[in-house]
Amino acid sequence: MPCRPAAEIKGSSDEMEKSYDVEDEEGVPLVPKEKEKHEQSAQQLAEEMMMEKNLGKFAFTTGVGNLVASVWLFASFPHLFIIYYSVKMFVLFGVRFYLYYQEKFHYFMLDFCYFGNFLLFAFLWLIPKDLDDRMFLVVWGVMNGPIAWAVIAFGNSLVFHSLDKTTSLYLHLTPAIVTYSIRWKLQDEYHVCVPGDEKGSVCSDPLAQGGYIVLGSMAYFFCHQIFYFVVVQLVCMRCNKEFAEGRDEKGQQAYWTSFRWLTKNPKSCMSRFVFSCGNHPAPFLYGLSNLAYACFTAAVAWPLYNYQVAHFGLLVVIGFYATWSGANFYYDVFSASQGIGRVNK
Secondary structure (H helix, E strand, O other), rough: OOOOHHHHHHHHHHHHHHHOEEEOOOOOEOOOHHHHHHHHHHHHHHHHHHHHHHHHHHHHHHHHHHHHHHHHHHHHHHHHHHHHHHHHHHHHHHHHHHHEEEEEEHHHHHOHHHHHHHHHHHHOOOOOOOHHHHHHHHHHHHHHHHHHHHHHOOOOOOOOHHHHHHHEEEHHHHHHHHHHHHHOOOOOOOOOOOOOOOHHHHOHHHHHHHHHHHHHHHHHHHHHHHHHHHHHHHHHHHHHHHHOEEEOOOOOOOOOOHHHHHOOOOOHHHHHOOOOOOOOOHHHHHHHHHHHHHHHHHHHHHHHOOOOHHHHHHHHHHHHHHHHHHHHHHHHHHHHHHHHOOOOO
16 A cells, blocks of 8 residues: 655644644644634634723723813813713713613612702703702702712722713712802802892701701602602512513523612621511612611701801712722722732742
8 A cells, every 4th residue: 555755744744733733621622623713713802802902991081081071160160060960961871771771780770869860950950940949958968968978888989991880970979069069159040048148048047958958858769769669669570570580581680670789698787677577578678778868868968058168078078989999999800800019029
């Protein structure tokens, strides 16, 4: 039987080595077609990683630019800062709804914080001028009470390259900054009630002022709680089987709400309190805890209406917390995957 030339055998051996020089996860050599698919998959993964990196860079640059623009407008042009806030609200909320809907997170947007921002928007652009003084006291209690303190309650952080984290911080902190501009810089334009002023009879009486700030904000909060209960418990839980079970068509966890998110850990204080009397009273106890939170934070916002330095101090404290949380994210989470901050030996 004739033998093949040695050169041909050698060349064949080299081709075989090249054809099987890629292994799968179990160390088994890949055949040529599988190798080609593997290389295409690796190339696609590399392209996706590069795209994600570029998007992250763009988001980071945009986030820093947004912060600079916000501070500049807040300090120099408060009127434009309010317009800037109003435009961003629809942009960020619209993008969030689209992204959350894809992940079945959109029920988060039934939370009070979104309705609080809608209240502020209504005050800025829709409320008649003869109701401004009383309405602003209610707005003050909502924005500087439950919404502002939610930055700490939910652990919001200043992370420039994350649209989701940026939106959450905007949602909770920016409304309080807007009320600062109105209360201390634009009193006349928005007919704000000023204690001691002849036109400020509504808020000159401390009890009347506290009534609007605390009780008014609690009344708005309570109305939202009723709306939330009707939509979630009476409509969605009964009309959507997947929502009721908290799982999608594939059996994976989905349709998250704040109630499910805050009680997902059975050992947490919130979960223990809410389910202390069983499953049926849980929604009511959850609403009661939220109402207590709103009452306490609105009461803290009451004296801030009369002292500019104290109000500014609150914004600084909350802003510092968000910045510190962002620093923790970049160092503990982001840098850990990049090896940043490690000592090379």
